[in-house]
Amino acid sequence: MLHTTIFVLVNGLMYGLLLFLLSSGLTLIFSMMGVLNFAQVSFYMLGAYLGFQLMVWTNYWVALFLAPLLVGLLGAAVERYLLNKVHMRGQVAELLLTFGLSYLILEAVKLAWGVNAVNYGIPRSLDFPIFSIAGVSYPAYNVFMMAVAVAIFILLYLLLKKTRLGIIIQAALGDRDMVGMLGHNIAQIFTLVFGIGCALAGVAGVVGGNILVTEPGMALSLLPITFVVVVIGGMGSFTGALAASLLIGFLQNYMMTLNVSLAGLAGLSMGAHAPFYELLNQPLSQLAAIMPYLLMILILVFRPQGLMGKVKT
Amino acid sequence: MTVLPVDSQRLLRYTGTGAERSGGNVRKRFSGAGRLLYRKEVDEIRFQATVGISAAARKAWPALGRRCRLSLAGVAAAIILALQLMGSAQAAAKVIPVALIDPFSGPFGPVGIAYAQELAFMVKKVNRSGALGRYKLKLVLFDDKVSPAVAQLDAEKAADEGIHYLVQGLGSNVAFALVHWLKKHNRNHPKDKILYLNYASIDPGLSNGDCGFYHFNFDANVNMKMAALVSYIKSQKEIHKVFLINMDYSYGHAVDEAAREMLQRARPDIKIVGDLFTPIGKVKDYTPFVYQIKQSGAQAVITGNWGADMALLGKAAGQARLTGIRFFTFYAGMPGTPQAIGDIGAGRIMQITPWVATVKSSETRLATEFKAEYHTDWYYGSQVYLTGMLAKAIEEAGTDDPTRVALHLEGMHYDSPVGDVYMRADNNAAVMPMYLSILEKGVKPYLQGTDMQWRAVGRIPAISMMLPSSCHMVRPKAAVLYNAYYDNTGQ
Numbered sequence: 023m024l025h026t027t028i029f030v031l032v033n034g035l036m037y038g039l040l041l042f043l044l045s046s047g048l049t050l051i052f053s054m055m056g057v058l059n060f061a062q063v064s065f066y067m068l069g070a071y072l073g074f075q076l077m078v079w080t081n082y083w084v085a086l087f088l089a090p091l092l093v094g095l096l097g098a099a100v101e102r103y104l105l106n107k108v109h110m111r112g113q114v115a116e117l118l119l120t121f122g123l124s125y126l127i128l129e130a131v132k133l134a135w136g137v138n139a140v141n142y143g144i145p146r147s148l149d150f151p152i153f154s155i156a157g158v159s160y161p162a163y164n165v166f167m168m169a170v171a172v173a174i175f176i177l178l179y180l181l182l183k184k185t186r187l188g189i190i191i192q193a194a195l196g197d198r199d200m201v202g203m204l205g206h207n208i209a210q211i212f213t214l215v216f217g218i219g220c221a222l223a224g225v226a227g228v229v230g231g232n233i234l235v236t237e238p239g240m241a242l243s244l245l246p247i248t249f250v251v252v253v254i255g256g257m258g259s260f261t262g263a264l265a266a267s268l269l270i271g272f273l274q275n276y277m278m279t280l281n282v283s284l285a286g287l288a289g290l291s292m293g294a295h296a297p298f299y300e301l302l303n304q305p306l307s308q309l310a311a312i313m314p315y316l317l318m319i320l321i322l323v324f325r326p327q328g329l330m331g332k333v334k335t
Numbered sequence: 336m337t338v339l340p341v342d343s344q345r346l347l348r349y350t351g352t353g354a355e356r357s358g359g360n361v362r363k364r365f366s367g368a369g370r371l372l373y374r375k376e377v378d379e380i381r382f383q384a385t386v387g388i389s390a391a392a393r394k395a396w397p398a399l400g401r402r403c404r405l406s407l408a409g410v411a412a413a414i415i416l417a418l419q420l421m422g423s424a425q426a427a428a429k430v431i432p433v434a435l436i437d438p439f440s441g442p443f444g445p446v447g448i449a450y451a452q453e454l455a456f457m458v459k460k461v462n463r464s465g466a467l468g469r470y471k472l473k474l475v476l477f478d479d480k481v482s483p484a485v486a487q488l489d490a491e492k493a494a495d496e497g498i499h500y501l502v503q504g505l506g507s508n509v510a511f512a513l514v515h516w517l518k519k520h521n522r523n524h525p526k527d528k529i530l531y532l533n534y535a536s537i538d539p540g541l542s543n544g545d546c547g548f549y550h551f552n553f554d555a556n557v558n559m560k561m562a563a564l565v566s567y568i569k570s571q572k573e574i575h576k577v578f579l580i581n582m583d584y585s586y587g588h589a590v591d592e593a594a595r596e597m598l599q600r601a602r603p604d605i606k607i608v609g610d611l612f613t614p615i616g617k618v619k620d621y622t623p624f625v626y627q628i629k630q631s632g633a634q635a636v637i638t639g640n641w642g643a644d645m646a647l648l649g650k651a652a653g654q655a656r657l658t659g660i661r662f663f664t665f666y667a668g669m670p671g672t673p674q675a676i677g678d679i680g681a682g683r684i685m686q687i688t689p690w691v692a693t694v695k696s697s698e699t700r701l702a703t704e705f706k707a708e709y710h711t712d713w714y715y716g717s718q719v720y721l722t723g724m725l726a727k728a729i730e731e732a733g734t735d736d737p738t739r740v741a742l743h744l745e746g747m748h749y750d751s752p753v754g755d756v757y758m759r760a761d762n763n764a765a766v767m768p769m770y771l772s773i774l775e776k777g778v779k780p781y782l783q784g785t786d787m788q789w790r791a792v793g794r795i796p797a798i799s800m801m802l803p804s805s806c807h808m809v810r811p812k813a814a815v816l817y818n819a820y821y822d823n824t825g826q
Contacts, residue, residue, distance in 0.1 A: 029626050037620045137448040138671030138711055139646060141784040143678065151656055157629045158622070159656040234619060235646050235675040239442045243616070243643070278623035281611070307624070308583060311617035 025156040030275045032155060036164055038271025039171035040230055042264050044244060045251040046174050047222035049263040053252045053331075054195055055215055057105065058113050060120040063248060064127035065220045067241040069093045069227020071135055074142040074236055082145035090224030097220020101213045124241065132238050139237035163233070170229050174222065175264055182260070191215055195258075250318045256331020265329050270314050277310040430473050431735045433458070433500040434493035436486050436513070439478040442616040446642045447505055449670040450535070450718070451476060452709050454502065457722040460701075466726045470735060474502075481505055481615075483512030490516050494529060499737045502721070504535030504554075507586035511538070514545050521549055530737035532725065534717045537665075538586045539593070542764035546806035549737065551744055552764040553717045553724075557586065557639065557665075558802055560687045561593040563769050563795040564663050567685075568635065569601040574661075578609035578633035580624060580648065582640055587612055590639035590665070608633050616643055621651035629657055641666035646675035653679025661685065668789055670714050673774060673782050681776040681787050689716035690753055691770040691791045692780055698752035712783050720751045720765065724758065738811055755797060762806035769795040 048062045069089050076085035100123065108115040143149075144163040151159035182188040194201040194211050202208040234240065251270065255262030285291070285302040293299070321328060435454060438447040451474070458472045475498060477489035486509045490501055503513055510533055521528045530549050533541065537556045555563075568574055579594050581587030591610065598605050608631040611624060618624075625648075628636055640648055645666050652662065653676060662684045667673065673680060690698055692713070702713035728743040729735055746760040756767040772789035782788055 026626075026630075029623075033620070033622050033626070037622075040620075136711060137445045138783075139445065139675035141674040141677060154656075156626070157657075158626050159654070161654050164654075235643060235650070237445055237643070237671060237675065239444055239643065243442050243619075247619075275620075275623050278618075279626055281609075281627060305612075308612060308614060311614045 026279060029155045029158070030272065030279050032160075033279070034272035034275035035268065036160075036168060036271070037275060038268035039168045040233065041247065041251055041271060042267035043167070043171040043174065043226045043230055045248040045263055045267065046171075046178070046260075047219040047226065048248050048252055049255070049260055050178070050222065051216060051219035052249075053255070053257045053259065053263070054191075055212065055219070056113075056195070057109075057216070058117045058120070059219075060117055060245075061100075061124040061127060062120075062219070062223055063241040063245045064124040065093050065097055065223035066227045066230075066244065067131060067236075067238070068096070068127055069224030070142065070231025070236045070240065071131055071140070071227070072224070073228030073231055074140050075135075077142070077145070082147075086225075086228050089228045090221040093224030093227070094217045094221025097223075098213050098217030100220075101216035102209075105216070106209060106212070128238060128241065135238075137238055139235050142232045142236040144232050167229050167233060170225065174225065175260065178260055247314060250314045253318050254314075254321050254328055256328025258332055259328065259330040262328055262330030269329075270317070273313055273317070274310045277306040277313060279307075281305055281307055428469050428471055429735065430471050431500065431729070432473050432475050432496070432498045433502055434477055434489070434496075434498045435474050436477045436479050436489045436493070436501060436503045436509075437505050438481045439476065441480050443481050443505060443642045445671055446669055447478075449711060449714065450504055452711065453705065453713065453715060453718045454534075454722070456701075456705050456708065457718045461722050461726045467729055468733075470729055472722070472726070479503075479509060481509060483509050487512050487516045490520075490529075494520060494524075494527070499527075499529050499735070500725075501529060501531045503531070503533055504717075506584075507536040507538030507541065507589070508584050510536030510541055511545060511585065514541065514547060514550055517549060518547060528737045530741055532721055534721045535715070536586075538589045540585070540589070542762045543805045546762045546764070546804070546808050548763065548808045548810050549741060550763060551741070551758065552762075553721045554765070555689065555767065555769060555800055556764065557589045558593050558597075559766070559800045560665055560769070561590065561597055561637075562799070562802065563687050563771060564637065564685075565594070565597040565601050566795070566799075567771050567793060568598070568605075568663065571635075574602075574605065574634045576606050576608045576631065576633040576635075578611075578628045578631050578636045579607060580609070580611040580613065580628070580636060580638045580640070582615050582644055583612035584615060587639055590637070594637045613640075613644065618644065618647065621648045622655065624648070625651045625655045625657065628652070628660065629655070633660060635661050635663060637663045639665045641669060642672070645669065646672045649676035649680045649684060653677065653683070657683075663687075667774065668714060668772075670711050670783075673787060674784055678776065678785075678787070681774050684774045685771060685792070686774075686789065687769055687771050687795075688714075688789075689767050689769055690714075690719075691772045691789050693772070693778060693788060694753075694770060694791050694794075696752045701752065706783075710783070716751070716753055716767070717765075720749050720756045720767070723751060724749045724756070724765075757797060759801070759804070762804040763808070764804070766797045766800040768797045769800065771795065 044066065047065065048059065051057050051059045051062060072089035072092055073085045076088055104119060105116060108119050144161060148161065148163040148166050150162055152162040152165055153160055182192060190201065190206055191211060194206065194208055198208055251263055251266045254269070255264070255266035283303045283305050290302070435451055437450060438444050439451065455474055458474055461467060462471050475493070477493060479486035479489050486503065490513055493501060501513065503510060513531055517529060517531050528549060532551050532553060534553045537554050537560065539556045539558045542552045542556050577598060579591050581590050595607060598607065609627060611627065613624065638645070638648065645664060649662065649667060649672070652660070660683065664684060664686050666686070667676070667680070667684045668686045668688055676684070692699065692702060698716065698719060701719065705713045724744060724747055725740070727749060728740045728747065731743045732739040744758055745763060747758045749756045749758070751767065754768045756765050758765050770791050771793045772791045774787055775790045776787050778788040778790045780788060
């Protein structure tokens with residue numbers, strides 16, 4: 023039992039940080055800038071594929087640096103030349119534009135790398151077991167992934183709270199026109215923030231793409247969970263996104279590792295004809311996948327601003 | 336000056352453009368490069384004919400005798416007639432549209448597209464070989480997103496378009512929905528029957544309780560594959576504990592039941608130490624399940640998972656360095672899955688398939704051609720005999736009427752590249768030899784983008800795949816049978 027508890031904590035932390043990594047870009051763009059970027063996960067996919075390709079051509083460390091840069095530049099270009107133009111028409115226009123963009127990226131990826139998964143492995147230098155819990159080893163790469171996620175959190179926190187740029191960004195998000203009146207180049211700031219958000223998705227792609235599977239379906243399969251993280255965490259809160267990721271990570275791992283049912287947890291033994299027998303005797307591992315969505319609904323009903331979101335005034 | 340009457344339309348039908356010859360979209364034959372090429376050819380012929388014949392004729396015509404003139408005119412007329420006839424023979428080439436209902440988008444999209452490519456490749460081959468005589472097959476794709484409801488709508492659409500052949504393979508839940516739709520459709524449209532060819536949905540219910548005359552299964556079902564796996568596990572004395580992990584729908588449950596029942600019979604000493612069902616396409620991190628496998632002390636895992644669910648399970652198990660645990664799978668060889676799992680899967684994962692690259696057969700050539708054309712690995716065998724057997728049945732029946740074709744498919748022996756494939760007449764399910772193979776590093780030919788390949792460990796002859804079936808199918812009326820008999824024997 024002790025082993026299992028340790029496993030749930032460690033694996034939960036790992037999965038939670040992976041989730042945070044995946045949703046960090048979206049937090050910046052959706053939850054802070056307020057842009058409903060449907061293509062965010064497509065930038066993540068692009069990061070993974072570029073990371074794979076650069077790793078084939080050069081090595082992983084070049085890929086880790088270059089792929090996010092390329093994705094970030096592409097993101098900035100998208101903001102500068104496309105999103106900027108529809109921004110005044112509100113969120114529906116942005117949503118439609120990024121929706122179309124996600125399809126374009128998907129088709130481009132299929133054209134360039136084919137429809138099947140690519141062999142994107144973890145770098146050799148980090149491919150050794152670093153510790154193990156009850157016979158289940160972890161490659162050093164997973165620890166590296168956790169370090170990247172934590173580093174991103176700290177850097178973004180410092181950028182937003184401690185630098186002049188961060189203060190201007192936050193002010194611009196609060197009252198765009200006023201900050202513009204004060205002489206700051208709002209358009210440029212928005213392009214920059216969007217670019218950083220996309221670069222973060224690129225980092226998540228390079229780092230997470232080989233832990234998960236790099237294939238054309240990867241974007242769509244991650245879209246719901248990243249939005250759930252942002253909503254549970256609360257709009258405009260980085261700390262909230264981190265908290266939500268970890269909460270989902272721990273809860274899901276707990277449900278998947280302990281192979282018990284709700285009835286088993288409550289110590290009930292019931293006949294097959296008892297009411298809700300099917301639901302209560304369903305192993306929790308089967309319910310783990312829907313848990314984040316249930317959590318999101320509960321949060322929306324009982325705490326609409328999210329775990330750490332600011333109440334809109 | 337005489338000009339041979341070269342009717343552009345007729346010549347085109349006679350020559351056939353690339354698209355038509357390859358069985359592609361026939362509507363495309365007047366468009367694009369084909370049209371340009373054709374124009375050039377026609378102009379060239381016209382030019383030659385005009386210059387050559389007219390010059391010769393102008394000189395020679397007056398000098399020729401009357402008989403000679405007549406016979407020349409006769410030859411010209413014969414040539415024209417022959418061209419006309421050939422044109423009309425070609426014009427009669429009838430396209431048989433075949434609806435392919437599978438996922439082409441979403442999490443299982445890549446798998447669907449990979450299978451569709453293999454089917455398209457085989458259809459092209461069959462059309463080119465001329466085995467179908469005056470018929471040609473044409474694939475029409477319908478995206479069902481592995482949803483039974485969408486698949487039924489797709490089938491309805493296909494029926495509205497006058498398509499009489501459905502092909503589907505991914506998702507037994509979809510297959511069941513199609514079978515039920517088919518029964519209703521064929522009952523309500525006795526003059527417009529549809530034939531359903533299933534190449535990879537392998538829930539045993541499809542060839543037992545839910546079998547049907549208009550529904551053919553071309554892949555070995557769960558029980559057949561499990562029988563092959565268990566017969567191997569039986570000989571592995573070091574396996575005492577087995578863990579079952581499967582996808583949570585009818586197919587996954589069928590795998591689980593078959594494994595339990597057959598292991599109990601083959602090796603009563605083996606204990607089932609774990610039994611998990613995972614939601615389809617929803618789990619991102621399989622490590623908690625891998626932890627459960629490790630904790631259970633199992634030496635072997637049996638799984639029917641496919642697509643992303645197989646890739647992520649294999650990957651998690653590899654990263655966790657589960658030494659001494661072997662994975663017996665149905666679908667770890669799907670295009671993209673060994674690539675996603677990576678090197679860490681080598682030496683631990685086994686699969687059961689009708690074809691393996693390391694066994695030399697005439698299918699190896701197909702696989703090479705396929706890889707040159709599509710740049711992905713050839714994976715399966717059932718596409719080969721599905722298209723081959725359908726073509727043979729149509730040829731033997733001499734018609735594309737689904738009922739006649741079905742009667743010829745029943746009981747057919749087909750000489751496939753990997754051996755004799757027999758379509759059982761009692762449940763309309765094919766039996767074929769199968770191979771058990773293990774993923775290993777350094778075995779050639781390498782899978783795309785890796786240095787691994789499946790090395791064959793054993794071959795299971797078709798005869799041992801003849802499992803008893805509980806199928807009771809309603810065959811069409813005796814009159815139809817009699818007609819078919821008459822067509823065949825002339826008596």
